[in-house]
Amino acid sequence: MRIDWSVLVLLAAELTFAVLFLRALGGYLLRRDSLQGNVTLVFLPCTVFFGVDITRRLAGGTLPMWVGIATTTVLLAQPYLTVRLAARLRAVPQILDRLVLMAYIGLAFPLLMTARPLTSGGLTAMTLGFSLSEVVAAALLWGKARTRAGANQARLTIAAAATLTFGVMIVFVALGALHGPQLTAVSRVLALLSGLGYLVAFMPSRWLRRMFSTSAAWHVTERLLRADAQSPAEVWQTYAEIMREQTGAEAVAVLMPRPDGQLAQTAYAGPPLPELTQVDAADITALVRAGRPARLREGTPALVAHYGDHLGDDYVTVLAMPVPPDVDGAVLLFNRHRTLFHDDDLRLLAALGGQAGILAERQAVADAQRRLTTELSASVDALTAANQAKSAFLANMSHELRTPLNAIIGFSDLMRVEEPEGDRRRVPAEWVDHIHTSGRHLLGLINDILDLAKIEAGRLDLSPAPLRVDTAITELLTGLAPLFTTKNLTVHTDLPEVTALADRVRFRQIVENLLSNAIKFTEPGGSVTVAAKKRGEQVYVAVADTGVGISESDQPRVFEEFQQVGDPERQRAGTGLGLALTKRLVEAHDGEITLESEIGVGSVFTISLPADTVLPASHPATRAPATGRS
Amino acid sequence: MSTILLVEDEELNRTLVKAVLSRAGVEAVRTASVVDATSLSAARDRLRAADIDLVLLDMNLPDGNGLNLARELAAGLLPADKRPTVVAVTASVLPQDRAAAIEAGCDDFLDKPYAAADLVATVARHLT
Incomplete structure (x- = not known):
């Protein structure tokens, strides 16, 4: 038996x-x-x-x-x-x-x-x-x-x-x-x-295959869902990595169609490769139709060009990856060797790419939402900051206006209580001077504030015209000569014939501000140097002094409103608006202002303005409308 | 006779305060002697050197904010019986500025710009 x-x-x-x-x-x-x-x-x-x-x-x-x-x-x-x-x-x-x-x-x-x-x-x-x-x-x-x-x-x-x-x-x-x-x-x-x-x-048998595949599908889905992907790109990357692991391929590339129909690599898992830009959709489509492993070096030059020579892999399997609702992507599997039993899982795994696609879509929406939230909170922050800056500006302005007003009101008040002599009062002359000086200071402050407001509102009207820089500066220096003399400052000039394209009034304002600062912050006996030059399309004007200088940490702040830096004893003289205004005026001319300074050595403010490149300034006869202005 | 310490770095304002006080209708104010200091450190020296009854304190000083001095006084810079009255004299007049002055221990404040009469009245209030 x-x-x-x-x-x-x-x-x-x-x-x-x-x-x-x-x-x-x-x-x-x-x-x-x-x-x-x-x-x-x-x-x-x-x-x-x-x-x-x-x-x-x-x-x-x-x-x-x-x-x-x-x-x-x-x-x-x-x-x-x-x-x-x-x-x-x-x-x-x-x-x-x-x-x-x-x-x-x-x-x-x-x-x-x-x-x-x-x-x-x-x-x-x-x-x-x-x-x-x-x-x-x-x-x-x-x-x-x-x-x-x-x-x-x-x-x-x-x-x-x-x-x-x-x-x-x-x-x-x-x-x-x-x-x-x-x-x-x-x-x-x-x-x-x-x-x-x-x-x-x-x-x-069929049920055995189904069991194997179900387990694989469950595994892949689980991993996809649990992956901590923050963006669509990360979702696709996770999918590519899972595919690589599941199929044992040397490398996996996920390709998605671009708007122009060409397939572009969305994710890649495998040995490092140079960035793949695009693969001809026709090649891919042909491979997808063939639906079975192909030798990489036979008949797919586009793929070889992008992958083969770097991977050195011999076989590529191309799988169609339909992503709902109507996108047709593809998955490329690269293998050095042939694979047994590939049919079972591959189609299923490629189909799971659709799930990755949905996840990616969801991630894209979440991404956009996050970005929107970030942008919103950034603009709220910016608005808040702008609002605070505005409040701070107003508070500063109030303070700055009150200071000269204090002298004006205080001294004039004193005058009122002096004993009258008929219809006149005898008051100390210096009181009158104090009131006048404070009044002038107040006016300067108000003008600066108005100019700043105009620039802020974009309502600064510039009339740029060819301007002889050297002449304009010489005129300014002549006007300021008494101040230089009073402080015993030497003036050096290096002013060749240079023509800039600038608003005459604003140019004078810019240079006068720089010169006043130089005078204000330079000790008696020091010197101020003014130089102009043309380099390429730009005219440069530099005002250098041998004054107190500005520390490197303070330099970025000097161009901000109400930011007087350094020794506060010296701050009294200014409005705290001069350099802020100067910078904006220069920028309104498409120019730039730069500062080089060393404590105790001096400061150099350099402005650049567009040069008048239409015609050389030495031929005024050929300049029809602008002749009289420079 | 009282002594007033004027802590103010701007010469124009010092001149003004002295002129106003010396012409005051209130005798205690008119006869008070005024010493001045242009910085916080000078003010400390003055406070230690002589008995001061009233400090007129500016805020923006070369070596710091005037409120620092107010805080030091509140914290016992001087013996309790020698502690002067502190009046903040400032062009910073926003509610938060006032709150800061009170918190620092100032007894009173005077806004710039002030009319001569306001200055005299404030000083008189604390000297009599």
Whole structure:
């Protein structure tokens, strides 16, 4: 009974391998895929071996000796053929490949030469050689399985286990031949297990595939949803990385169509590459239609140009990735080796790209919202700051106006209570001077404030016209001469003929401000230097003094309103508006003002204004309307 | 006779205050002697050197804000019996400026610009 039972098991195993072989052969003939050829070859020896066994049983127990020898020779090739298959899927050290090949030759050759029956030593050597080779093959497949995920990993692992089981089965066949039928029965069970393993690995039933895929899909979706992606780009990047991990590809590129129809890389996971700009949509579309692995270097020059030469990968799989509602993206998988079982997961994984697309969309909306919020709060901040600046300006202004008014009201009040002499009052002359000085100061302050307000409101009307800078400055210096004399300041000038395009009144205001500052902040006995020059399209006017100077930390503040810096004792003289106004007036001319200064050495304020480039100033006769103005 | 310390860095204002006080109708004010200081440190020296009854304190001083001196006085710069009355005299007249002056320990304040009569009245209030 037991023998009958184990024979049935053997028959079942034999049938399984026959199905596997025929299925693989059919696949190969259909598609002429060399990888499928390798798979077919793996199942060939077992099928031959078992086929011969069945034939032997049908023929009544005996076959010619050479049939047995030929069958065994073919069977011994099985481990090597499995290693060859593994070599298509992954890098296999050449030494391992050669070693297994040598083992095969080393076993097959004596088998062909020596007479039957085999000695037990020969049988043992053959079994050991076969089993060890099978262990190598199984290990290679298992190693590959570990680099994969999902259905791929499961199927490759099962294939590795089936290979190992097959090796163990051969050991039991040998043991059975030496020690009895029980062990033979075990070998038959192992044969069936191995066959079933291969069946699950290479021809999983639909529900098994679905189970594998569901697990992969769940895994991918879970990871996508949990990924802490802050932007659409990050979502796609996460998707690309998951794809790379799930498929075991060397590199994964996600391409999305741009408005012009060309596909552009949205995400890339893999070894660093130079930035991919675009891939011709036509090439991609062709590849997507083909729908199966293609050799990167054959017929896809655009891809090679962008990826191949850098990746050095041989195979690219292009998958269509429909993103709801109507975008057609693509996923490119780059592999150095061929992949078994790619069909199962790939389409599903690519379809999951649609989910990534929806996530990316959501992220884009959230992104836009965040940006809007940031912008809003930034403008609220800016408005608040502007409002505070305005309030501070008003408070400052109030303070600045009250100070001269205090002298005016105070001294005039005193005058009122002096004893009248008829219709006159005798008052100290200095009181009158104080009132006058304060009044002038107040007027200057109000004018500056008005000018600033005009500029702020964009209502400063400039009438730029060709202006002889040297002449204008000389006039100013003449007017200010008494001040220089009073403070005993030397004036140096370097004023060649230079013509700028500037508003005459505002130019005088600018330079007068700078000169007044120079006078104010320079000790008696010092000097002030005024220089003008033209460089390119610009006219430069520099006012240098040997005054107190401005510390580097204070320099950025001197152009702000009411920001008098340095020794407060000296601040009294100014309104705190002069430089702020000067800067704005210069800028209104499309010019710039710069400051170089060192404490105790002096300050140089340099303004640049557009040069009058229309005509040289030395030919006034040819300048029709503007002649009289400069 | 009382002594007033005028802490004010602007000469124009010092001249004005002295002129107003010396012409005051209130005798206590007219006869008060006025010493001046143009900085916080000079003011401290004056306070330590002589008994001062009233300080007229400007805010924007070369070596800091006048309120610093008010705070020091409130914190016991001088023995309690010698602590003068402090009047802040300032052109900063916003509510927060006033609050700051009170918080610093000023007893009174006078807004710039002031009429001569206001100055005299304020000083008289604290000297009599």
